[in-house]
Amino acid sequence: MTFTKTTEQDSHYNHLEKMSIKDVLNVINQEDQSVPTAVASAVPQIEALVAQIVNNLKNGGRLFYLGAGTSGRLGILDASECPPTFGVPHEMVIGLIAGGDSAIRKAVEFAEDDTQQGWKDLQAYSISTNDVVVGIAASGTTPYVIAALKACQQANISTGCMTCNEGSPLAQVSDYPIEVVVGPEVLTGSSRMKAGTAQKLVLNMITTTTMIQLGKVKGNKMVDMQLNNDKLVARGVKMLMDQLNLSETEAQQLLDTHKNVRTALKKYTNGNA
Structure with missing residues (x-):
């Protein structure tokens, strides 16, 4: 299969700067409506990854999210919501971003191109075969993430990924790849938009379903939530x-x-x- 970066293809819309505010908003909204449909097509892939995560977490393992830029921030956001929502320890779901915590607010130059740091970041948590590592990269080509997942596979650690391109290098080093192809962005290459929305939807699905399977919900209520406000x-x-x-x-x-x-x-x- 020939790998094509649909996330980098030209927008279907031109002369955005000449559009009215209303027209730009309508165009963005129209494109956003295609995202849930793309996610629906990936449900079997998501199911396979969640089954592995549930199995490992039931046996004392942890879930790691690994990403750069927007993808890394979304992973950290999802991980940080698990303790207050489900009352689980902070070390059960961990989000890591290329460039470290300072990159959450400010982009760190070339951090995503480092092929050594991702594995080092995981090793700092004494990563083991009990754990699952999910790489998040809209492009599916981020060196920081790919190299880390490749090292995980060599160490017999379960890997998954969330990408918005089909047949990417990232998927090739993932035991459980999730590919949600949302097509070109309204603003060419701005994968914080549809791709980011798709990532957020999938991450919501992964942790919420996992926590339900782990018994952290009763009926439809968050009975283990932290009462901190x-x-x-x-x-x-x-x-x-x-x-x-x-x-x-x-x-x-x-x-x-x-x-x-x-x-x-x-x-x-x-x-x-």
Whole structure:
């Protein structure tokens, strides 16, 4: 198969600078609507990767996201949301970005071209065969990510990837490749747009489905969430009110006592409120 970077192909739209604000917005919105359809086509690939992640995490492993630029930032965003949403340890899902944490806010020149640093970054966490490493790169050609996944494969560590080009070099070093081909961007080559949206959707699917499979959800509720602000406390109180048919005051007292929705539900159900 000939590798074609559709993420770098010319936009279907020209003379953007001559368009009205409304026209530009409509064009972007029109293109964005194609992203969920492209993601839907990749569900079997996503399923295969999630099954491997669930298996490894059940056995004490961890999930690593590895990327550069927008891709790296999206991985870090998804990883950082897991502890507050699902009450899991911070070290269960870890996001790494080329150039280190300073690259989250400011681009680090040529960091994505370093073929040694990705593996070094993983080794700093004592990476092992219990873990799963998912490379994120819209282009599928980022050296930092490719070299790290190749090293993982040589060390018998499970690998996956999320890319927006079919048949990329990154997919070739991934045991579980996910390819969501969204086509050219409105602004040629600006893969923070449709490609970034596709990556965000897939990452949401990966961690949410994984955590459901790990028992971190009850019904459709985040019963293990961290109660670290007033909004989340109020959400927890409402969960207890709905589940246990309690008044707001009773639910608040129960949550104040146990500091966790799942624990409060269990204790009340067992008569230990």
